[in-house]
Amino acid sequence: MAIERHTEQPTGEGFRPHRVVVLAMDGALPFELGIPHRIFGRPKDAAGRHLYEVVTCSIRPPGPVRTDADFDIMVANGPETLATADTVIVPASYELGPVFEQGVLTPELAAALAHIRPGTRLASICTGVYVLAAAGHLDGRPATTHWADAERLQRLFPQIKVDADVLYVDDGDVLTSAGVAAGVDLCLHIVRRDHGTAVANDVARRTVVPPHREGGQAQFIQRPVPEPQLATTTTARAWALGRLHEPIQLRDMADQESMSVRTFTRRFREEVGISPGQWLTQQRVERARHLLETTGLSVDQVARDAGFGTAQSMRQHLQAALGVTPSSYRRTFRAGSDGVNGQVPSGT
Template sequence: MTDTPHKVAVLAVPPVKSFDFSMPSTVLGAVAVEGRAGYEIRVCTADPGVVEGGTGVDVLVRHGLDALDWAETVIVPSTGARHDADGRALDALRRAAGDGKRVASICSGAFVLAQAGLLDGRPATTHWGLAEEFAGAFPAVDVRPDVLFVDEGPVLTSAGAAAGIDLCLHLVRSDHGSAVAAAAARATVVTPVRSGGQAQFIEHPLPPENGGSLAATRDWALARLDRTLGLTELAAHARMSVRTLTRRFRAETGVSPQQWLLRQRIERARAILESTTLPVDRVARESGIGSAESLRQHMIRHVGLTPSAYRAAFRSAA
């Protein structure tokens, strides 16, 4: 990690969706690394000036496509130009990808990457409501409609709305480690980093779980992940029967209490692996997974890497 901020170009392809369009600047702009800005961001478009917003809110963009030559990462947010993006923007994206720059999309921005030919033969995602249209228009793309985002190394795609925030936080985690990403999440007042997968693997997300009648019980459990926690303990804290707990838990999180606990423990293990040199068996105990072998099996199944391989890949970035 250097003292120089990572350079990011946000490419506006009119008409833009203002909410998604603002995500990279909002999330990445909140990143601080040892008191310094983690990212320098330039918003650009083929014709600098006022850019049409599909929701009636136009935006002023000052930089042209030369920002893609300057950038190390290019992000294409949502656009209404799903099948007729400006050819100049497509050429600039091809050049950026050809130069080895990281290219990402939010929601319908995936259509632009596909028009540029950057997703051919790759798994990719977009908003679930556009998945059928996307697959029909670009048969060479392996469309994955049921994940938060897909990380294919230099090319990343995310689903709609909040998944764009998850993608941005994932970039922060990849560039600067989990502690910096968690701080960025707090600064933008969003949920902690949700996994969508690392290079070459895809992981199904957890549905939103803010609030709800079991929020306090989930917080209580998160503070005790290193302990034995079962349905009985969770139900006792929530002051309800196991059956009621299970039903409400699934309604609020989309998964069973056991599945939720396992995923939280895996996330805890990942954070410990990234930020410490503790032995793997200690990591397993601290995260509540138990043994080193159990942690290894869960990491391979849910993350795609052994604990040692994950630490080797991400410890240097923390």
């Protein structure tokens, strides 16, 4: 997936904030419906202008929309608003009916989605993924949803590559997330992708949430028979984060918890949702992104400080994780650089 800017240029007379349209459907969960407004309503440019404009619309003419709480919400915009979106977000709903049961759109919902322009970025939170799937936007693509609904999603849409272990999936122009708080993770990721780590971190601080959560959904799935006084891998992770610039072996991490490598690896996957090696690579990629954005260190020095050893190794890992080279990433996201408002060329 190539990192690219979907937001309008934040300079010049033609400035226009990136428009995020949130689709409110009957049975909406108020918390998840409000996530995009909270996250995208915060980022501003150096001139104090909002980088995003968030608008809510219904699949019907303006009016009340039922929620799963003891109140309705009044939505002032109808489905034609979807035609104005740069990004459309579909939050969860408990009243998806045939979308959830048979994997088919209702005529009313299909007519509303027809307003979306080709090339619009699409995202879903929790069971909102069923809407994107039923509309055919996920055919042959990776996606996720709440772990409790992942099996149904895969059964209804076998052509989708469902990953129930992750908090969100970014497949370029279509993004999906797990349930509830994972919607916050997804929206922060979009801000980070559009405007860099510093902007996303600022939003996270103001929202009082972590800018990036470790691991995936596996850590939240209740086990049938939980082990009493279960040991954790927290100490090993903290130890590794303090020395990412050094070579770290699996044995070294297991020793921090006085576990065998086999037990440590199993426990790590249970807690974090991925292997220790995958986690280390993720942390080193995040460290490299931070250094590329905030320092003038050479690419070679960033590679050493992030623990990749060589610039070539870091280039391969960033290309795999982000779809861009270190130099391209820095040109796009380093504050004050000449290319801070440009697009990252794909495949360079």
